[in-house]
Amino acid sequence: MVTMKKKKQACQSAPGSVDLISDLFEDVLNLILVRLPIRDVVRTSILSKKWRDKWISISDLVFDNDCLMEGASEMEHAHVVNQVLKHHVGPICKFSCMFGVPSCSDIDRWVVFLSRNGIKKLTLTTKAYANDVPSSIFYCQELTHLELFYGTLKVPSTFKGFHNLLLLNLCVKISEDAIAFLISKCPLLERLKLKIEDFYQCLNIHAPNLRYFEFSGQF
Amino acid sequence: MASTSNSTSSKIITLRSSDGEVFEVEESVALESNLIRRMMEDDCANNIIPLPNVTAPIFYLVIEHCKKHAEMKDNKEKKKELRSQGEELLKSDPHTYSNLMEAVNYLDIKSLMDLTAQWLADFLKGKSPRLIRELLKIKNDFTPEEEAEILERNRWAFD
Structure with a gap:
């Protein structure tokens, strides 16, 4: 309920020629x-x-096939990401790259840049399982969401952990030891989705805060 | 007027806009605003809460949309209807849109921030720069050389 002490119906605006939106x-x-x-x-x-x-x-940069050039190659898409990041200033909260990036050095350069700009939500897609996911993702200490599609992920033994990570979605090649190590270093992890290319014998997960778990792979 | 503000069942909050108009608003509606919530926590609730940055016509719009937003919960049709209203407002009165957006930001009303931001995003999406300028009364103050430079810098976005 709203009552106005002095009734005033119409919503009058100032002269319409003024641009306030800018x-x-x-x-x-x-x-x-x-x-x-x-x-x-x-x-x-x-x-x-x-x-x-x-x-x-x-703050949010999303590169998917819908918002880029129709019919353009992945190289051209990568060029667009390079252009945008080249000009970008200030913190980046979210970065999603939904097309398969052909060059690992491109991804590496982007991730290093993002890690210096406080990236929190990162989604990367590499071109093929054979391509290594750059280890620079482990510099991104403020990550809360990490999604990796394709590529091979190796976890360095010096990795100190993603202490804020809540969501991890991996669709990669990764060894069972590496994944167990990675997850054990993410103490707040709540949502975990794994689609694994390798054959596993046994998967150990230590994630005390896990609330959602989805696994697709073979033992 | 203030006597109703202490009733327990449907508490009424009294607010005063920058141009001196007094509004009586149900507490549940007023608390959508994080600014008003904080003011009430600071125990300003028994007095009239001043809103020095919101005029009466704009505050009236804010309250209306707060109520509409509360009504539309889980109603997809109403949600769609409310989302589509932005196009009309932006075309007919971009000035009021700006004032509404600033008021919603000042009052810190999350649901309306999302709604009004979506309005402008929907409005800008897919429109040519020329049409956007015309509808929003934005003056193109670039020289032809400057315009060419911007086009060149991000050619991919303009092709």
Whole structure:
């Protein structure tokens, strides 16, 4: 229920020629831009001088086939990611790459950049199981969500753990020892989804906070 | 007026907009705003809560949408309807949209932040820069050279 002491019905606005949207706060604008495909986000740079650099500090970067160029190759998609990251300034909360990235050195460079910008939610897709997932993902200490598709994942013995990781989704080649070690270093893990290419004899999981577990693979 | 504000069943909160209008709002609606919630926790609830950054017409819109949002819970049709209203508002009155967005941000109302952000995102999606400028009254202040440079910098997005 709302009652207004002095009834005022119509919602009058100032003269319609004024552009206020360009002056919305940065954090408000970020909320809007993260809901757009990356292509539309970048296209806002041409609107006016005020808009030119608004896109470069967007917190979530999602590159999927729908929002990139239709019919473009994976090399061209990777070029787009390179372009966006080259101009990006400020923290990046979420980075999703849903197309198979052909070059491991590209992924490595992106992940190193993301690890320095506080990445929390990371989704990476490599081109093939034969490609190694760059070990730079283990630098991303603030991760809460990690999803890896394809590629071979090796866990360095010096790995100190993802102390904030809540969700882990792996669809990779990884040894049973490596996976047991990785999970044992993620004390807060709540959701675990594994689709494993290798044959396992035994899988040991130590995850005291686990609430959801899905496994697809062969023993 | 203040006597109703202490009733237990349906507590009424009294708020005053920046232009001096007084609103009586059900507590459940008012508490959608994290700003008002914090003010109440600080024990300002027995007095009139001032909102120096929200005008009456905009606050009226905020309350309306808070109620609509509460009603639409789990109703997909209503959700769709509410989401589609942004296009109309942005086309007819982008000025009010900006004021509403800023008020919702100031009042810290999560559900309406999501809704109004989605409105503008839906509105911008797929439209040409020329049309966006025209509808939102954005003045193109680039020189042709500057415009060409921006197009060149991210050619992939404009092809």
